[in-house]
Amino acid sequence: MPRGDLAGLVAAFGAALHDAGLPVGPDRGERFARAVTLLAPTTTAELHRCARATLTCHPEQFEILDRVFDAVFRGYADDPADFRGDPNATGTSTTTRSGGFSSAGPSSESPSSSQAPAREVEIPVATVGSAAERLASRDFATLTPEELAALQDLMRRLAVATPPRRTRRMRARPLGAAVDLRATLRRARRSGGHPVRLMRREPRLRPRRLVALCDISGSMEPYARAMLQLLYCAAGTSHAEVFTFATRLTRLTKVLARTRPAVALARAGQAAPDWSGGTRIGAALKAFNDGYGRRGMARGAIVLIVSDGWETGDPAQVGVEMARLSRLAHRIVWVNPRTQSPRYRPLVGGMAAAWPYCDAVVSAHSLTALDPLLAALEGHSRRT
Structure with missing residues (x-):
C-alpha cells in the first residue's frame, strides 16, 4: 500500500468495504479518518481497532471488515487473530515493507518459537491530514478562492452562537x-x-441578532471573504445581517440567502461596487447607524466588525459613530488580523478611535484562530 494522503486512503478503504457489502458511507469514513488522526496508530493492531470502532455497528460485520482490512493493509490474508490479540492464535509475525506501509506475514514455526510470546510489530502508518485540515492553520490572506472554498466543510462544524435575550x-x-x-x-x-x-x-x-460589517478594501478582501463564508456555513444568513463597506455601505443579507457559498460570494462581489476599494470606516458606520442601527437592527444585537482599522477619512468620526453604536448594541466584537502579531499596538487612527468601544478584539486570521472569535460572540457580559 503506497504512502499517500489520508483522505484518499480512507476513501479507497471505504469503497472496498462498500463493495464487500458493508454499509460504509462518508460519515463513517470521516469518523475513521478523525480517529486515525487523533490516535496516530503505529501498529496494524491499533489501526484495526480504529477501523472496528468507527466503521462497524454490529459484531456480524467484523468478518467483512477483517477480510477487507487484510487485503488493503496486509497485502495478503494471514490469520486475523495474529493482530486482533486472540490468545488462541499461534505463530509470530515478521515485518515486510511495501512502499512505506508495513505488512505482517506468517513465519515458520520452530520448537523454540512456539513457546515464545507473540511479539507486536511496530508498523508506521501514514497520518497525513486531509487537504482542508492542512489549510486550517494557514492565514486567510495566503489562500486562493479554491483553497478557501475547500474549508467549507470544516466551517460547517463550527457553531456561531450568540447569547440569549428575553x-x-x-x-x-x-x-x-x-x-x-x-x-x-x-x-x-x-x-x-x-x-x-x-x-x-x-x-x-x-438568540440575539448577529450583525456583521465586513471591510472589503484591498487589504481586507481575503479576510472579508473568509468571514462571509463563515457566516454562511456556520450561522446561516437567516440568523445574521451582513453588510460590507469600503467607500460605501452595502447590505448583502438577501444576496447571501438560499444559495451555495461560491455563488453567494460571487453575488456579493457584484452587489458591492466598492469591492477592493479604499476604506472609510467612519462614513460606513454613520450610514449603518442612521439607516439601520437606530431603527432597531443594532438594538441589543451582537455587532461583528471585520477591519484592520485603516481609515482614509477622519478618525474622529470613527470614535463618534462607535460611541453611538455601543449605546445600541449588546456587544461589539472587532476582528483585526493584524493583532495576531504580539507587537501590534492600536496606533492607527481608525483602530485607535474604535478600540475603547470594543468588547473584544481578536485576529481570526485562520481557521484555527476562529475559536477566540466564537467565544467572543457568545460572551454575555460587556467589557468594563
Missing part, C-alpha cells in the same frame, strides 16, 4: 417567576373554581 412572549414554566392568571383560572374549573394550583410562566429566550 422576549415579550411568555411560555409556561412550573418554576417561573410570574403567575399566569388566565391559565390558573382555566385550571381552577377542574376543582370547582378553587385555584388549587398556581400556573406560572416566564419570558421566552431567543
Whole structure:
C-alpha cells in the first residue's frame, strides 16, 4: 500500500468495504479518518481497532471488515487473530515493507518459537491530514478562492452562537417567576373554581441578532471573504445581517440567502461596487447607524466588525459613530488580523478611535484562530 494522503486512503478503504457489502458511507469514513488522526496508530493492531470502532455497528460485520482490512493493509490474508490479540492464535509475525506501509506475514514455526510470546510489530502508518485540515492553520490572506472554498466543510462544524435575550412572549414554566392568571383560572374549573394550583410562566429566550460589517478594501478582501463564508456555513444568513463597506455601505443579507457559498460570494462581489476599494470606516458606520442601527437592527444585537482599522477619512468620526453604536448594541466584537502579531499596538487612527468601544478584539486570521472569535460572540457580559 503506497504512502499517500489520508483522505484518499480512507476513501479507497471505504469503497472496498462498500463493495464487500458493508454499509460504509462518508460519515463513517470521516469518523475513521478523525480517529486515525487523533490516535496516530503505529501498529496494524491499533489501526484495526480504529477501523472496528468507527466503521462497524454490529459484531456480524467484523468478518467483512477483517477480510477487507487484510487485503488493503496486509497485502495478503494471514490469520486475523495474529493482530486482533486472540490468545488462541499461534505463530509470530515478521515485518515486510511495501512502499512505506508495513505488512505482517506468517513465519515458520520452530520448537523454540512456539513457546515464545507473540511479539507486536511496530508498523508506521501514514497520518497525513486531509487537504482542508492542512489549510486550517494557514492565514486567510495566503489562500486562493479554491483553497478557501475547500474549508467549507470544516466551517460547517463550527457553531456561531450568540447569547440569549428575553422576549415579550411568555411560555409556561412550573418554576417561573410570574403567575399566569388566565391559565390558573382555566385550571381552577377542574376543582370547582378553587385555584388549587398556581400556573406560572416566564419570558421566552431567543438568540440575539448577529450583525456583521465586513471591510472589503484591498487589504481586507481575503479576510472579508473568509468571514462571509463563515457566516454562511456556520450561522446561516437567516440568523445574521451582513453588510460590507469600503467607500460605501452595502447590505448583502438577501444576496447571501438560499444559495451555495461560491455563488453567494460571487453575488456579493457584484452587489458591492466598492469591492477592493479604499476604506472609510467612519462614513460606513454613520450610514449603518442612521439607516439601520437606530431603527432597531443594532438594538441589543451582537455587532461583528471585520477591519484592520485603516481609515482614509477622519478618525474622529470613527470614535463618534462607535460611541453611538455601543449605546445600541449588546456587544461589539472587532476582528483585526493584524493583532495576531504580539507587537501590534492600536496606533492607527481608525483602530485607535474604535478600540475603547470594543468588547473584544481578536485576529481570526485562520481557521484555527476562529475559536477566540466564537467565544467572543457568545460572551454575555460587556467589557468594563
